[in-house]
Amino acid sequence: AQSVTQLDSHVSVSEGTPVLLRCNYSSSYSPSLFWYVQHPNKGLQLLLKYTSAATLVKGINGFEAEFKKSETSFHLTKPSAHMSDAAEYFCVVSDRYSNSGYALNFGKGTSLLVTP
Amino acid sequence: SAVISQKPSRDICQRGTSLTIQCQVDSQVTMMFWYRQQPGQSLTLIATANQGSEATYESGFVIDKFPISRPNLTFSTLTVSNMSPEDSSIYLCSVTGTSDTEAFFGQGTRLTVV
Numbered sequence: 001a002q003s004v005t006q007l008d009s010h011v012s013v014s015e016g017t018p019v020l021l022r023c024n025y026s027s028s029y030s031p032s033l034f035w036y037v038q039h040p041n042k043g044l045q046l047l048l049k050y051t052s053a054a055t056l057v058k059g060i061n062g063f064e065a066e067f068k069k070s071e072t073s074f075h076l077t078k079p080s081a082h083m084s085d086a087a088e089y090f091c092v093v094s095d096r097y098s099n100s101g102y103a104l105n106f107g108k109g110t111s112l113l114v115t116p
Numbered sequence: 117s118a119v120i121s122q123k124p125s126r127d128i129c130q131r132g133t134s135l136t137i138q139c140q141v142d143s144q145v146t147m148m149f150w151y152r153q154q155p156g157q158s159l160t161l162i163a164t165a166n167q168g169s170e171a172t173y174e175s176g177f178v179i180d181k182f183p184i185s186r187p188n189l190t191f192s193t194l195t196v197s198n199m200s201p202e203d204s205s206i207y208l209c210s211v212t213g214t215s216d217t218e219a220f221f222g223q224g225t226r227l228t229v230v
Contacts, residue, residue: 034218034219042223043221043223043224044159044208044221046219049218090159092219094212103149103161103212104149104159104161104212104219105161106158106159106160107158108157108158109157109158
C-alpha cells in the first residue's frame with residue numbers, strides 16, 4: 001500500500017512570509033497525490049492534485065506543490081501566508097482500489113498557524 | 117464533481133446505543149468510502165461500500181461494530197453500534213470518480229458519546 005509522511009505536525013509562520021509544508025510519499029508505482037485543507041469545523045477541501053501530468057501543480061488560494069520523484073516528495077508551498085490560511089493540511093496518496101474507485105491514504109496532518 | 121449530503125451533522129449519544137449516519141450523493145457512483153477522524157487525528161478509512169455486495173473493511177474495523185448498507189448507487193449508511201466514548205469522532209462519507217482520482221467528501225458527522 002502507498003503511504004505519505006508529513007514531516008511537521010505544526011508549522012508557524014508570520015503573515016506575508018512563505019509557507020512550506022513538507023510531505024514524502026512511498027509508492028510502488030506512479031502515485032496520485034493530493035493536498036487537502038480542513039478549516040476548523042469545516043469540511044475537507046481539495047487544494048491541488050498531481051496525477052502524472054505537470055510536476056508543478058498549482059492549486060487554489062495561491063498554493064502550489066511540486067512532485068519530485070527522485071526525492072519522493074510533494075511539498076506544499078505558498079509565497080505569502082494570509083491569516084485565513086490557518087488550518088489543518090493533509091497530504092494524501094490514492095490507492096487504486098479497483099477499476100471503480102480510489103481509496104485515500106491520509107498523512108497525519110500539519111497544523112498551520114499564521115501570526116500577525 | 118459530486119455533492120454529498122450527510123445526516124446528522126452532529127449528535128450526542130449515550131454509551132451502549134447505536135447511531136446510523138446517512139450519506140446521499142447527487143450522482144450515481146460505484147464505490148463509496150467511510151472514514152473516521154478521531155479528535156486531533158488524521159482520517160482513517162473504515163470501509164469501502166460497493167453497491168450490490170458486502171462492504172470491505174480495513175484492518176481494525178469489523179462489520180458487527182460498523183455495519184454498512186448500500187441499497188443503491190446514490191446512498192449509503194454507516195451504523196456505529198454499541199457506542200462507547202472511544203467512538204467519539206467525525207465520520208465522513210466520500211466518493212471518487214473513475215477517470216478522475218479527486219475525492220469528494222461530505223461535511224461529516226460529529227459524534228460525541230457520553
